[in-house]
Amino acid sequence: MAVSLLTNTAVTPTVAVNAQTGTTYTPVIGDGNNTLVTLSNASAITVTIPPNSSVAYPVGTVLNFSAIGAGQVSFAQGSGVTIVSTGATASAPKLRVQYSSASAIQQSANSWIIVGDLA
Numbered sequence: 147m148a149v150s151l152l153t154n155t156a157v158t159p160t161v162a163v164n165a166q167t168g169t170t171y172t173p174v175i176g177d178g179n180n181t182l183v184t185l186s187n188a189s190a191i192t193v194t195i196p197p198n199s200s201v202a203y204p205v206g207t208v209l210n211f212s213a214i215g216a217g218q219v220s221f222a223q224g225s226g227v228t229i230v231s232t233g234a235t236a237s238a239p240k241l242r243v244q245y246s247s248a249s250a251i252q253q254s255a256n257s258w259i260i261v262g263d264l265a
Contacts, residue, residue, distance in 0.1 A: 161210075169217070172196050172224070173250075178207045186215035196224040198255040205252055211262075212247040218265075219246075227256045233264040240265045 162181045169187055172194045177183055185191045193211060203209075213219045219241040223229050229250075233239025239260050241248055248262025 166191075167215075170194070173201065173209050175201055175203065177209055178203055182210045182212060184212050184214045185217075185219050186213075187217040188215060189217045191215070191217045191219045192222050193219060194222045194224050195227050195229060195250060195258050197226045199226075200224065203252050205254060207252045209250040209252075210247065211241070211249070213241045213244055216244055221248075221250070221260055227258065229258050229260055231260040231264055233260070 160180070164177055164181055164183045166183060166185050167187055168191070169189050170192050171183070171185065173183065173196065185193070191213075211219065221229060221231075221239050223237060229237050229239070231237075231239040239248070242263045242265040246263035248260055248264060250258045250260045252258050
């Protein structure tokens, strides 16, 4: 539990939820730290990690994703973006099953590592 230094009271951290229901999604700047992007569709969903020239995330940004629909979620590299992961296809990992989650962590301007429940 965090404590506010100004008021000496407990601070409850919150996570914003960005609910996506389409078959494609490109994260936006507001999806950065403290946001969970939920992905819900019966069909396959592709999340494209955008290049720094399109969305200038600060290095160290963490993007969080959770598959809440039946469609399998896969990650794709935007133009000039490099993704690494332990997924079967290291540069294009997929969330393993419905309710799997993963985080994309920015290591440098166009370099991301994706960790989580991957296939």
